[in-house]
Amino acid sequence: MRLLPEKFRVLLWIALVLAAGFLATCAAAYFVAREAVQGGIRDEALPMASEAIEAGLRARITRPVLIASAMASSSFERDWMARGEEESDAIIRYLEGIQREYGASDAFLVSERTRGYYTAQGISRIEQEGNAGDTWLYRTRDAKLPFVAEISIDRANGNALTIVINHRITSRNGHFLGIAGVAMRMDGLTSLFNRHEKDGRRIYVVDGKRRIVLAGGTPPSASRSIEQVPGIGEMADQLLPQDGKPVLRDYRHEGRHMFASARALPELGWHLIVEQDAADDVEPVWNAFMLTLAAGAVVTLLVLALVLATIRRYDRQLEQMAGTDMLTGLLNRQAFDFVFRQAMLDADRGSRPTSCIVFDIDLFRRINETCGHPAGDEVLRTVARIARAMLRESDVITRWGGEEFIVLLKECTLEQAVAVAEKLRHSVDQHDFMPAVPDGRITISLGVAQHETGETAMRFLQRADEALAKAKANGRNRLQVARTGAMEGSTAGEAL
Numbered sequence: 001m002r003l004l005p006e007k008f009r010v011l012l013w014i015a016l017v018l019a020a021g022f023l024a025t026c027a028a029a030y031f032v033a034r035e036a037v038q039g040g041i042r043d044e045a046l047p048m049a050s051e052a053i054e055a056g057l058r059a060r061i062t063r064p065v066l067i068a069s070a071m072a073s074s075s076f077e078r079d080w081m082a083r084g085e086e087e088s089d090a091i092i093r094y095l096e097g098i099q100r101e102y103g104a105s106d107a108f109l110v111s112e113r114t115r116g117y118y119t120a121q122g123i124s125r126i127e128q129e130g131n132a133g134d135t136w137l138y139r140t141r142d143a144k145l146p147f148v149a150e151i152s153i154d155r156a157n158g159n160a161l162t163i164v165i166n167h168r169i170t171s172r173n174g175h176f177l178g179i180a181g182v183a184m185r186m187d188g189l190t191s192l193f194n195r196h197e198k199d200g201r202r203i204y205v206v207d208g209k210r211r212i213v214l215a216g217g218t219p220p221s222a223s224r225s226i227e228q229v230p231g232i233g234e235m236a237d238q239l240l241p242q243d244g245k246p247v248l249r250d251y252r253h254e255g256r257h258m259f260a261s262a263r264a265l266p267e268l269g270w271h272l273i274v275e276q277d278a279a280d281d282v283e284p285v286w287n288a289f290m291l292t293l294a295a296g297a298v299v300t301l302l303v304l305a306l307v308l309a310t311i312r313r314y315d316r317q318l319e320q321m322a323g324t325d326m327l328t329g330l331l332n333r334q335a336f337d338f339v340f341r342q343a344m345l346d347a348d349r350g351s352r353p354t355s356c357i358v359f360d361i362d363l364f365r366r367i368n369e370t371c372g373h374p375a376g377d378e379v380l381r382t383v384a385r386i387a388r389a390m391l392r393e394s395d396v397i398t399r400w401g402g403e404e405f406i407v408l409l410k411e412c413t414l415e416q417a418v419a420v421a422e423k424l425r426h427s428v429d430q431h432d433f434m435p436a437v438p439d440g441r442i443t444i445s446l447g448v449a450q451h452e453t454g455e456t457a458m459r460f461l462q463r464a465d466e467a468l469a470k471a472k473a474n475g476r477n478r479l480q481v482a483r484t485g486a487m488e489g490s491t492a493g494e495a496l
Contacts, residue, residue, distance in 0.1 A: 037281045041259050042248065049196050050246070050261040050274045053203060056192040057265070057272065061149065061163060064184045065267075067102050068147060068165035071180035075394065075410065076346045077109060077169065081177055085114055088123055094349055096120040098182065105154065105162055106183040109169075110137060112176055140166040140179050149268050151186070151205075151219055161186045161219075189214075200277030204229070208269045210236060232260055232275050240271050250278075325399045327377060328384035336398035336406065343396075343410055344457050351453070355417035357407040358464040359424070359446035362476040364403035371437060378436040383444065386427050391420070406461070414450035414481065421446045421479045429477060443477035452484060 071077065080091055091109060098107040099120045109118045115126040126134050140148045147167040154162040163186050169177040197203050197216055205214040206226045213219065227233040231253030238249055239262040247262045257278040264271055323335025331339070347354040361367075361383060368376040380403065387397055387405065396408040407424075409417050425446055434440035447467030451460050463482040471480035 038250075038257065038259075038278050041276055041278055041281060042250065046201075046259055046261045046274060046276050047246070047248065049201065050263055050272065053192065053196050053274065054263050054265070054272055057189070057205075060186060060189050060192070061268065063102075064104075064163055064165045064182050065147065065149070065167075067098070067104070067182050067184075068167035068180060070342060071098060071107070071109075071182070072146075072167040072169045074180075074342070074346070076349065077180060078171075078177070081111060081113070081169075085111060085116060088118065090349065091118050092120060092122065097345065097349070102182070102184075104182040104184050105160075106164075108179075108181055108183075110179040112141070112178045136164075136166060137179065140168060141176055143168065143269075145267070145269055147181075149270075151213055153219060154183075154185075161190050163189075196274075200280035202232075202275045204232075204273040204275070205265075206240075206271050206273065210240070213270060226273065231258060232273070235260060239273060328381055328399050330384050330388070330405075331396065331398040333398060333400060336396065336400075336408075339396050340408060340457060343408055344451070344460075346410075347451055348453070352411050353413045354451040355409045355412045355414055355449065356451070356460065356464050357409070357417060357421045357424070357446055357448050358400075358404070358461065358468045359407075359421070359444045359479075360402070360404040360468065360472075362443045362445055362472070367437060367442075375436040379433060379442055382431070382433060382436070383428060383442070386431060387424055390423060390427060406464075414448065417448050417450065418479070418481060421448045425477070425479055445471040445476050446479035447471060447482060448479055449482035 076094060077091070080087075080094075085091075095107040095109065095118060098104065107120055110116070110126065111118075117124045117126055126137060136148070136150065147165055150164045150166070152162055152164070154160045162183050164181060164183045166179050166181040169180050171177055193203050193214070193216060203214070203216060204212055204226060207213050210225050210227060212224050212226055212229075225233075227236045231251070232239070235249055235251055239247055239260055245264075248259070249262075250257065250259045252258065258275060259278060260273060260275045262271055262273045323331055323338075325332045343354055346352070361379065364376065364379070367379060380399070384397075384399065384405070387407065391397060391407065392409075394410050395412075396410075398406050398408075400406045407420075409420065412420070425444055428442060428444050431442070432440040433442045445468060447464045447470070449460060449464035449467060467480040467482040471478050474480070
């Protein structure tokens with residue numbers, strides 16, 4: 001909030017100048033004040049309000065988009081469709097889990113091959129093309145973006161404002177397989193718009209065909225184009241940005257001075273338009289200049305504080321979503337945690353084997369102390385490259401912390417995981433790490449475990465970590481297999 005005091009001083013100086021001008025001559029003060037108010041709308045209030053609304057809109061839509069994206073990329077769904085969509089109870093339980101875990105109003109899957117429409121409540125069939133009620137399916141299928149977002153009023157759920165994300169499911173070669181999606185209440189969106197839609201301000205969200213998706217926080221009762229809105233409709237061609245950059249225009253409508261700001265939301269195929277009538281701000285200047293100036297200063301500070309707080313919150317969300325370890329290029333712990341939880345859900349639902357390898361670099365502290373931290377960083381990067389090169393596309397590797405790494409092996413038995421771990425150990429052992437390390441040799445110790453039915457994620461990783469500790473205690477440069485939960489009382493594992 002370091003910018004806030006500076007902005008406050010600027011507003012204070014403007015207030016003093018306007019007050020002096022008003023005292024000098026009422027006529028001159030009126031024109032100066034009117035220009036100041038209009039300039040404030042054009043240069044500060046409207047752009048900042050647009051930024052705040054855009055940030056709030058993105059923040060509220062990001063979660064359902066991420067959920068739908070995770071569903072569309074889920075190997076469970078693709079494998080189930082590849083198996084001929086047998087055992088429909090499995091996909092219904094999967095959708096029930098998604099709906100329950102994320103608090104969605106609905107979770108669904110549509111198969112392009114069979115036209116089956118699967119929800120947590122059951123199965124239905126999509127009729128042949130031409131049915132007006134199924135146009136959303138064909139819009140999503142033919143869309144250029146990976147998903148299509150639709151906002152509507154859920155009459156069956158207390159007239160709640162609801163967003164539906166229809167995400168395309170494609171094969172690895174880009175073939176369209178179907179649609180996975182969720183419907184979620186957007187109660188906070190209405191309050192967000194209500195907070196900003198004041199003082200002659202009007203907010204619209206329009207789609208790529210210039211149809212109004214939201215007007216004042218609610219969908220229109222009938223399909224309506226922004227070009228049909230009096231005043232701003234005449235500016236549609238100039239307002240809607242084609243290059244992704246914000247656009248600001250002013251115009252006159254029925255003798256009133258209007259401002260409009262437009263911003264592109266390319267990931268949704270939407271545009272956000274904020275329109276403001278300047279007359280409501282200029283008129284009080286004529287009646288009570290000083291009072292209006294003071295109120296304007298307070299409102300500006302409040303808007304500025306709101307915008308700065310919103311931007312900081314949105315930046316924190318973006319930082320939290322950043323999932324790459326900057327040193328090695330692998331997933332960081334936060335991104336791995338999301339993937340790991342999803343893998344555990346898939347493993348429990350499908351009873352498919354899932355294994356993990358926990359390994360770290362032997363005597364890494366000594367490398368840092370004798371060769372320096374740059375050499376240690378190079379060793380970490382090299383080990384990461386070796387591990388990534390020998391893993392499958394579906395395997396996930398993360399730098400867990402320091403010199404410790406975790407590899408998640410989906411659909412991999414314990415025996416297969418042991419083979420992968422031994423191959424990794426041998427590859428690192430045989431690699432020449434010069435000139436980072438004088439003798440060119442680095443070794444790693446590894447712990448291997450397979451997920452057991454009903455086992456918690458924490459216990460799963462703990463068993464692999466205990467096996468790693470056993471491997472290091474037994475002399476390093478070796479791997480240790482974690483015993484199952486029933487056998488833990490006797491020994492921690494067996495060394496290879």
